[in-house]
Structures are given as structure tokens and as C-alpha cells.
Amino acid sequence: MPLTPSASAPSALLDFVEQLRRLVLDESAATRQNIYRIWSKPIPSRVAEGHAIEGIRFVRQDKTGDLHLAFDRNWSRFREGDILALNRGDPLTNPGWMVTLEREEPQELIVSPGVVFDIEALAREPTDWMLDEGFLDLSPYTLAVLDQVSDTTVGRERILPLLLGQRHPTMDAPHYERGLSYGDVFHLNWAQSEALAQAYATDLAYLIQGPPGTGKTRVLAHIAQLLAEEGERVLITAATHRAINNALNKLAEVAPDVTSLKIGQAIQADDLRVENCEYFGGCPLEDLEAGYVIGGTPYALRTKRLQGVQFETIIFDEASQITLPLAMMAMLSGKKYIFIGDHKQLPPVFQTRSAGDPLLRTSVFGALAGRGFDTLLTETYRLNAELAEWPSRSFYQSALVPAACAVDRRIQYDVPPTRFKTILDAAAVRVFVDLRHRNSTTSNQLEASAVVDLVLALLECGVPPQEIGIVAPYRAQGRTIRSLLQDALPDASLRRRIVTDTVERLQGQERDVVLVSLTTSNPAFAAELAEFFFQPERLNVAVTRPRKKLIILGSLHVLTAQPDDPDLMYGVELLRDLIKQCAYRAWESE
Numbered sequence: 001m002p003l004t005p006s007a008s009a010p011s012a013l014l015d016f017v018e019q020l021r022r023l024v025l026d027e028s029a030a031t032r033q034n035i036y037r038i039w040s041k042p043i044p045s046r047v048a049e050g051h052a053i054e055g056i057r058f059v060r061q062d063k064t065g066d067l068h069l070a071f072d073r074n075w076s077r078f079r080e081g082d083i084l085a086l087n088r089g090d091p092l093t094n095p096g097w098m099v100t101l102e103r104e105e106p107q108e109l110i111v112s113p114g115v116v117f118d119i120e121a122l123a124r125e126p127t128d129w130m131l132d133e134g135f136l137d138l139s140p141y142t143l144a145v146l147d148q149v150s151d152t153t154v155g156r157e158r159i160l161p162l163l164l165g166q167r168h169p170t171m172d173a174p175h176y177e178r179g180l181s182y183g184d185v186f187h188l189n190w191a192q193s194e195a196l197a198q199a200y201a202t203d204l205a206y207l208i209q210g211p212p213g214t215g216k217t218r219v220l221a222h223i224a225q226l227l228a229e230e231g232e233r234v235l236i237t238a239a240t241h242r243a244i245n246n247a248l249n250k251l252a253e254v255a256p257d258v259t260s261l262k263i264g265q266a267i268q269a270d271d272l273r274v275e276n277c278e279y280f281g282g283c284p285l286e287d288l289e290a291g292y293v294i295g296g297t298p299y300a301l302r303t304k305r306l307q308g309v310q311f312e313t314i315i316f317d318e319a320s321q322i323t324l325p326l327a328m329m330a331m332l333s334g335k336k337y338i339f340i341g342d343h344k345q346l347p348p349v350f351q352t353r354s355a356g357d358p359l360l361r362t363s364v365f366g367a368l369a370g371r372g373f374d375t376l377l378t379e380t381y382r383l384n385a386e387l388a389e390w391p392s393r394s395f396y397q398s399a400l401v402p403a404a405c406a407v408d409r410r411i412q413y414d415v416p417p418t419r420f421k422t423i424l425d426a427a428a429v430r431v432f433v434d435l436r437h438r439n440s441t442t443s444n445q446l447e448a449s450a451v452v453d454l455v456l457a458l459l460e461c462g463v464p465p466q467e468i469g470i471v472a473p474y475r476a477q478g479r480t481i482r483s484l485l486q487d488a489l490p491d492a493s494l495r496r497r498i499v500t501d502t503v504e505r506l507q508g509q510e511r512d513v514v515l516v517s518l519t520t521s522n523p524a525f526a527a528e529l530a531e532f533f534f535q536p537e538r539l540n541v542a543v544t545r546p547r548k549k550l551i552i553l554g555s556l557h558v559l560t561a562q563p564d565d566p567d568l569m570y571g572v573e574l575l576r577d578l579i580k581q582c583a584y585r586a587w588e589s590e
Helices: 011-039 043-048 119-124 139-151 153-163 173-185 190-201 216-229 241-254 298-302 324-331 364-368 385-395 445-460 475-488 492-496 523-528 536-543 556-560 566-581
Strands: 052-061 067-070 083-087 097-105 108-113 129-133 205-209 233-237 260-263 275-277 292-295 313-316 336-341 374-376 430-434 468-471 499-501 511-517 546-554 583-586
Touching: 011 129, 011 139, 011 153, 011 324, 043 052, 052 108, 052 119, 139 153, 139 298, 139 324, 153 324, 153 364, 173 190, 173 216, 190 205, 190 216, 190 374, 205 216, 205 364, 216 233, 216 241, 216 292, 216 313, 216 336, 233 241, 241 260, 241 292, 298 324, 313 324, 324 364, 336 364, 385 430, 385 536, 385 546, 385 566, 445 468, 445 475, 445 511, 445 546, 475 499, 511 536, 523 556, 536 546, 536 566, 556 566
Parallel strands: 205 336, 205 374, 233 292, 233 313, 260 275, 260 292, 313 336, 430 546, 430 583, 468 499, 468 511, 511 546
Antiparallel strands: 052 067, 052 129, 067 108, 083 097, 083 129, 097 108
């Protein structure tokens, strides 16, 4: 129900909350409508468009409770983490069970059921199932958060005034000086020490902008370390389990004596190097009076996993992908907020558009950036001089510079390349390979084959498979590449070490060599999808994954795209400028 002004909650604050409420409801309705539209299509159409997999067979349920499902052919757009509907072919009438895709193996999918599952019914009839796109409506959680923000003191006096620019943080000078001294102890560079000191000394909030490779996770870990050592209860949260796990792992590396653990499902902790507990109740920290660090998603705070647990400080990692309502969900459980991210990388994804306050449709990091309580980390330990130059100039006012250890970094081959010599030339750090194809949309077999050929050549030169990354804008192209890799590399253990995925899934990761498959060459199609395909933040993430060498494969025909919206032409010009900075190679000449 709509909120009404009260003496304790100024109408401006309540109006802002009401706008967020409408956004949450609109997003939920749009998601549901889109899923129902897909479900209403015939099975062949859903399969052909990548929205479903038919011929699913139940194999077994393992000891963790996950379901192993076999298939004959999978050309879907599904990827790990997606919510899918396991059904009999008509999800519009009977959606069956919602499951989460945990892992994809050759001819097998491993999914985890999110609810009590009738495994006996599945075992009795193990064949002729389907997996369709699914969804979980989490809007009730978010709407409850908005009510709580309006009704509580922390919401009315800290969270909402901070977001609306009506309250500004102050800094405690002794803590700031102490933070700077710790920066020296931890061997941080100047910008990292400044960020650490400011975050440590603030009374309300601080932002740390971390461009690619600038060590933001290390700074995060040291902030958590200092606060916990002073007796604070600290929560590290993010929109993804991967980000939370990375942060906790880094904390365990730099400060192994700090007490820390994660709250969440065990299946989301397979790469975690600290203890994981399903629930806070009964975990080793429940009665601990000393400081500690807990990792958990914002949603965990709304369930029995972490509900009612309070913290002194909330640290948000990858805050540039956290919406305002999701941020509020965690902020209600703390008094001080540290936001670490980069609004020049991928923002949150919204289903709907409106002409309302742009603050509503940005991340919490984007909403707070530029207000005078943020630090930009400026030294990248990932990108060498050539790889850093273009993103620094295009996104960071030329402030991003390579560290001394990275500036002259080059790829070194155990065996000199005998194939594709000009493309793999170690001196050519940025290369554009023009395949000159036309009219491709979301997949291109020629380009995928070229990617695989280059991967095989890199392996022949001695490049470790775990140091090769492949980025594609579309799941269809990623699946095509993975299928060709499966044929070319029978050794599954070797093949799995070569990461192939979309930009969204590779944000935060790095490799020695990264191949970017642009895929699209149809100008009209690119213009229609310009907001996605030419998105500057997407391009920034894609080309800042490599440490030593970047290879972009595509067709110059895509640069003739003319989006209807003049504002979107900036993205076309940005891609054109990047390609001009690359060494040009025509595929036929190789």
C-alpha cells in the first residue's frame, strides 16, 4: 500500500521510497510477462530460440541433493546460476519445479532444487522432461525492505538521507592518521592507503572506485581486518556468491588470524577457503563477543540464515552492480557502509524503462559517486602499458597507470608460434582480427572456429590453459565456441581450465591472454541492440581482462551501424576508436 507522510518521515523521503516501490513492482511484472510470453510459444520455437532444452532425462540425485540431468542436444542460452523450470513441456499450465543450474558437463546438467522436491515422482518417470527459462519472484522481500526503511530510525535518519544527498559523512582525524600508517604496514600504494584510511575513519559511508586490476579486493580485506581487530562485527556482502567468496578468500590470505566465515548454502562455497555455515544460529560465531567478519548475500539477512543479526559495518563488494533496494536490504543491518566497485564497469540490469529519476535506475555506487567521499584507485597491477592506455583515456581521465611490475609485461612463449605468427606476435599486445563476415547476429561459426584455432595455437606455444580467456557478447556464441573446443580438445580437464563466457560472467577475472569474439556483423541488428552491444561499460570490462595480450575477433562491417538514438552512437565511436588502436590483421592472410 502507498506510504503516507508523517512527522518522523519527511514527504521527500517517502516519495523517493514510493518511486522505488513502483520500480520494484514494474520490474517484477515485466519479468513475469516476459517469461509467460516465452512459455506460450510452441516447444520447437522455444528450443530454436535458446529458451529451452527438450529431451531431458533424470539420471540421479547425488549426496548433496543436486539432480543430474542428461540431454542429447543443448543449444540453449542457459548458463550457471540461471533459474530454470523443470517441466513436462507446458510451463504456462504447469511450470513444474524451479531449479538452479549449478554446472554444465558434456551431455549432463547438474541442477539444485530450491524447494522440497518429489524425487520419487521424477524417478518413476525419468524421461521426456524439459528445462525452460524460469524465475523466482523476490519482490516481496524487497517491498518489505522498503517498508522497513520508511519505518525505522536507521532508515529515516541514515540510509535515505545518505542516498538523497541530505546527509554527508564525516571523518575522524585520529582514525584517518592511523589508517594511513596501516597502509604503510600493509605495503599499499598511495591511493590504496588513502582509501583504506578514509573508509576506516568515516562515520557513515565511503566509496572506493577500483578500476581493473587496482587491488580493490586487497584493500577491502585490510579494511575488514582493521575493523574486526577493533572488535567490530563486519558483514561482507555482494550480489553474487562468487564476489563474497573472493573477498573472504583474500581476507584469509592477508589476515589469517581474523575470525571469518560465510553464511549460505554449501553448494555456493565450493571455492571458499574459510568455513561455511548454513545458518548463523549454531555457528561458531553466534556467542562470540570479539570482532569477526561474516560473508553473506543481502537476501540472507531476510531469511533465517542471518535474520536479526546486526553489524557495525557493512562492506559491499562489486557495489556497482547492486541496486538501491538491494543495498537497503543490507544497510538496515548496519551503521556504517563501505562501497567498493566501479561504475565504469557493468551496471545492474533493469527490465523496464521510464523517464523517472535516473537515480532510481543506477547502482548504489553510481548513485553515491562524485559526492566528495570517494577515492579512485589509480595503479593497475594487471594491465601493461599498452593494455592500460585505452581504458585509462576512455574511462578514467587518463588517471589509470600500470604498476612498475606490469608496465613492460609481455607474453612469453615456451615454443615460438608456427601458426598465426602475426596475430600471436608478442610485440603486438592489442590485435584486431578482421574476419570480414557479414550479417551475423548472435553466433558465427567462422569466428568461433577462428577463436578455437587460436586457442589451439596458444596451447602449442605453451600458454597454460588456465591463462586463456574467451569473451563473447552472447551465450549462443559462447556455446558454439565451447562445442568446437569440446571436439578439438577431448581432454575435459584441460578444456575446463579455458574459461569461455559472456562479459557479465567474466567481470572481476583476469587471464594472460584474452580473446574477444564480437560475433555480430549485421549493422541493422547491432543498431537495434546498440544499448547492449555498444554499451561502453561492457566494452571496458571485455578489454580489461588480459594481463599480457588482447585479441579481438570480428568484422569491420559492424562499425557501420547507425542507432536511432544519437546518444548510442558514442558506443559505436568508442569501439571504432579501440579497433584503431589495435594492430590490424586479416584472417585470410594467416
